[in-house]
Amino acid sequence: MNESRDTIRVNELRLVVPIGKDQEHATLQPILATVSLTHDIGPAAHTDDLSLTVDYGRLKSALVSAFAGFSQFFESLDALLSFAFLMSRREVERQLGYAPHAIYVRIVQEMPPPVCKTVSAELHWLKTKPEPLQRVTYTLQDLECQVLVGVNAIERKFKQLVRFSVRIERASSPLEISHWLDIPLLINALVKALGNTSYLTLEALSSYAAVETLRSLIPASNLDVATPPRVHVIASKPVALSSASSADVEISRTFADYPHIFSLDASGSKWMHADRGNGYQNREKDVHTAALALGSNLGDSFHNIELALRLLEAPMTILDRDALQIPDACVDVIDTSFMYKTKPMYVEEQPAFINCACIVETNLQPMPLLRLLKAIENLVGRVPSIRNGPRAVDLDIILYDNMVIDTRSQHQRADLNNLEGHLVVPHPRLQEREFVLRPLFDMIPDYVHPKLGKTICSLLEALPETDPTMQSVVPFPLVSEEAVVDQKASAARALPTLTHWAYFQNASSTSHQTRLARKTHIMATLNVTPDSFSDGSAHTQLDAALKYVRNAIASGASIVDIGGYSTRPHAAFVSVEEEIQRVVPVIKAIRQQDNPAVRNVLISVDTFRPEVAQAAIYAGANCINDVHAFTGPNSYPSCDDAHARSCMAAMKKLARQTSVPVILMHSRGDAGQNKDYGNYAYAQGSATGGPGVEGVRVELGRKVDEIVKGKGGVRRWLVVVDPGVGFSKTLEVNLEVLRDASLLTVDVCIGTGV
Numbered sequence: 001m002n003e004s005r006d007t008i009r010v011n012e013l014r015l016v017v018p019i020g021k022d023q024e025h026a027t028l029q030p031i032l033a034t035v036s037l038t039h040d041i042g043p044a045a046h047t048d049d050l051s052l053t054v055d056y057g058r059l060k061s062a063l064v065s066a067f068a069g070f071s072q073f074f075e076s077l078d079a080l081l082s083f084a085f086l087m088s089r090r091e092v093e094r095q096l097g098y099a100p101h102a103i104y105v106r107i108v109q110e111m112p113p114p115v116c117k118t119v120s121a122e123l124h125w126l127k128t129k130p131e132p133l134q135r136v137t138y139t140l141q142d143l144e145c146q147v148l149v150g151v152n153a154i155e156r157k158f159k160q161l162v163r164f165s166v167r168i169e170r171a172s173s174p175l176e177i178s179h180w181l182d183i184p185l186l187i188n189a190l191v192k193a194l195g196n197t198s199y200l201t202l203e204a205l206s207s208y209a210a211v212e213t214l215r216s217l218i219p220a221s222n223l224d225v226a227t228p229p230r231v232h233v234i235a236s237k238p239v240a241l242s243s244a245s246s247a248d249v250e251i252s253r254t255f256a257d258y259p260h261i262f263s264l265d266a267s268g269s270k271w272m273h274a275d276r277g278n279g280y281q282n283r284e285k286d287v288h289t290a291a292l293a294l295g296s297n298l299g300d301s302f303h304n305i306e307l308a309l310r311l312l313e314a315p316m317t318i319l320d321r322d323a324l325q326i327p328d329a330c331v332d333v334i335d336t337s338f339m340y341k342t343k344p345m346y347v348e349e350q351p352a353f354i355n356c357a358c359i360v361e362t363n364l365q366p367m368p369l370l371r372l373l374k375a376i377e378n379l380v381g382r383v384p385s386i387r388n389g390p391r392a393v394d395l396d397i398i399l400y401d402n403m404v405i406d407t408r409s410q411h412q413r414a415d416l417n418n419l420e421g422h423l424v425v426p427h428p429r430l431q432e433r434e435f436v437l438r439p440l441f442d443m444i445p446d447y448v449h450p451k452l453g454k455t456i457c458s459l460l461e462a463l464p465e466t467d468p469t470m471q472s473v474v475p476f477p478l479v480s481e482e483a484v485v486d487q488k489a490s491a492a493r494a495l496p497t498l499t500h501w502a503y504f505q506n507a508s509s510t511s512h513q514t515r516l517a518r519k520t521h522i523m524a525t526l527n528v529t530p531d532s533f534s535d536g537s538a539h540t541q542l543d544a545a546l547k548y549v550r551n552a553i554a555s556g557a558s559i560v561d562i563g564g565y566s567t568r569p570h571a572a573f574v575s576v577e578e579e580i581q582r583v584v585p586v587i588k589a590i591r592q593q594d595n596p597a598v599r600n601v602l603i604s605v606d607t608f609r610p611e612v613a614q615a616a617i618y619a620g621a622n623c624i625n626d627v628h629a630f631t632g633p634n635s636y637p638s639c640d641d642a643h644a645r646s647c648m649a650a651m652k653k654l655a656r657q658t659s660v661p662v663i664l665m666h667s668r669g670d671a672g673q674n675k676d677y678g679n680y681a682y683a684q685g686s687a688t689g690g691p692g693v694e695g696v697r698v699e700l701g702r703k704v705d706e707i708v709k710g711k712g713g714v715r716r717w718l719v720v721v722d723p724g725v726g727f728s729k730t731l732e733v734n735l736e737v738l739r740d741a742s743l744l745t746v747d748v749c750i751g752t753g754v
């Protein structure tokens with residue numbers, strides 16, 4: 001039996017058919033229809049009798065009259081294919097009296113240049129029991145795109161023509177072939193996405209084309225989950241080789257080849273983006289970690305940096321899917337450094353810089369991440385300037401996972417004067433920049449540079465000289481109710497800066513001169529509790545409070561701390577409403593004073609309650625001073641009770657939203673409870689000092705980590721720690737902490753705690 005070898009074919013029958021989305025948009029368009037059947041021609045060959053085979057003339061006429069008699073319009077190539085197949089099978093069965101072994105139908109549509117040369121759909125139908133087998137193939141032939149691709153210098157500079165041929169194969173059930181793929185949509189998506197790429201190799205480019213094609217198949221993927229569609233891509237560079245017609249890469253891929261990008265849904269019946277739907281676990285697979293450096297020396301630098309960080313976390317509002325090369329782009333800042341005022345490097349005649357760094361988790365690939373950073377620089381107000389000159393904000397990718405990247409061609413890599421439009425990671429100047437190494441050291445001192453093989457710590461130590469004028473800085477925002485409300489409405493807004501405090505790097509190692517230049521900030525404490533001011537009405541209380549503030553400022557105070565709930569042991573309970581009622585009017589009154597020195601004084605609100613902190617900030621306070629470091633009064637021995645957790649979440653959210661500095665004090669919960677004040681023995685024998693200082697470092701450090709690290713964390717530069725003299729400590733421990741607090745960190749705020 002040779003029935004599967006013989007073929008009768010009507011080749012490229014020219015037809016003109018109505019094609020369109022709907023009746024109104026349907027137009028007559030030429031197509032080429034090919035029909036072939038696999039059938040044993042032996043009997044007709046022996047007898048030379050036409051009635052024993054299929055008359056191709058009758059087959060052609062049947063197709064012509066079926067299309068001519070079709071009074072509707074064809075919505076898609078699928079619909080045309082399906083119609084041509086049904087008409088062919090009917091005619092062949094009419095002639096033979098039974099169905100042939102196999103039928104093949106192909107419909108080709110010529111496309112207007114330069115979209116692509118042709119699109120075609122083919123159906124292979126095979127008579128098998130119990131069900132026939134059916135396979136559909138779509139081909140986009142010679143899709144022409146201008147793409148930046150290649151390793152040669154000229155190829156990095158100019159886009160070049162790349163021809164793609166994309167074939168999609170799917171198994172389909174016999175009755176279901178109409179409207180599976182929207183070809184115009186796919187062509188559009190491909191041309192747009194491919195035009196934004198800048199790969200070095202045709203391999204990466206063709207793989208990207210396969211991913212984008214598979215992406216467009218997701219909506220219909222539930223129909224084929226058992227035998228998922230397969231995509232073949234040929235990427236061809238016609239001008240790559242001087243004596244050859246082209247250089248090509250051909251690949252064949254399916255969803256399962258890209259487990260980081262696609263996964264099956266929970267029921268296993270549909271392909272989806274791995275970072276969608278049942279989510280977090282899937283997303284994790286494609287999450288990368290990058291270290292970014294930020295710098296600014298024009299305008300309100302603190303505002304610019306905060307705004308840039310907020311924009312960073314809203315990538316989809318800045319660039320579209322094509323530029324980001326992913327539909328659900330996501331960036332989370334998960335750690336921040338301290339912030340520094342630094343001497344300008346390279347071009348020294350310009351204002352001092354403010355520098356910091358952050359770690360992000362993102363599903364963006366390196367180039368789209370760079371694109372996002374450049375777009376944010378523009379949005380924040382960076383304008384062209386001289387190289388290494390002043391700028392509103394500068395955002396650099398310092399590290400990306402452990403990757404070593406250089407998008408320049410081999411022979412462009414001799415120096416660093418041609419980085420424009422390229423990406424080099426780790427940042428090529430990292431090792432000479434203290435303003436980057438020091439912020440990185442705050443977060444990842446032990447990270448090993450993937451090219452240099454040295455830790456951040458040793459790179460910092462290896463700097464030939466360090467900047468003795470480098471200071472860490474704490475910015476205070478200028479708060480007003482309208483500004484906070486306005487800013488709450490849009491995550492991508494930041495408050496302007498009222499002032500900042502600056503500290504030399506390391507008090508013990510800086511020179512006598514810089515130690516003298518160091519400013520000590522005095523905090524005045526104003527307790528607006530009923531028994532704090534002698535008799536009298538609310539008005540005299542307010543007068544007394546304002547008089548205290550004026551005196552404090554005149555005596556050199558730079559911040560006024562206002563509290564409405566005493567922290568002394570066994571103090572009477574005060575309701576949230578009452579506490580708000582006590583502090584808010586005083587803050588508002590200060591902010592309405594005529595004297596600018598009083599009106600603009602820094603105000604911290606001394607509270608452990610998020611509701612009170614929020615009301616105070618809305619009224620004009622610009623700092624939160626919390627004796628329980630965001631964990632509330634019931635947080636000892638464990639910080640894990642529900643109240644402590646909800647307090648932590650609410651305080652973090654408020655601090656993050658308003659960007660006010662937070663003073664976090666060491667204590668062991670409510671002062672009235674017995675907390676075994678001498679119990680710091682566990683911290684004995686540490687390198688940092690005595691057990692008291694080490695106990696404070698461990699217990700407060702744990703809370704600081706929880707407040708700073710992870711998504712939604714408070715910027716590290718806004719955290720001021722207070723060792724809590726007089727809180728949960730014996731006389732000896734208090735004295736030890738007073739003596740050695742500088743061992744804890746440079747940024748300590750020492751008060752008497754009353």
Ligand SMILES: Nc1ncnc2c1ncn2[C@@H]1O[C@H](COP(=O)(O)OP(=O)(O)OP(=O)(O)O)[C@@H](O)[C@H]1O
Pocket residue numbers: 370387388389394395396397398419420421422423424425426427428429
């Ligand atoms: N790791 C990287 N991070 C940021 N930009 C990079 C990186 N590698 C290469 N570049 C390229 O450097 C070019 C110049 O960037 P930018 O204008 O920020 O330079 P600069 O501020 O003068 O120097 P630097 O970025 O070294 O601080 C950009 O167009 C970018 O394509």
Ligand SMILES: Nc1nc2c(c(=O)[nH]1)N=C(CO)CN2
Pocket residue numbers: 294295296342343344345346347353355388389394435
């Ligand atoms: N201190 C300091 N100096 C610089 C900085 C910077 O961020 N900080 N950025 C530069 C160009 O990116 C040039 N010089």
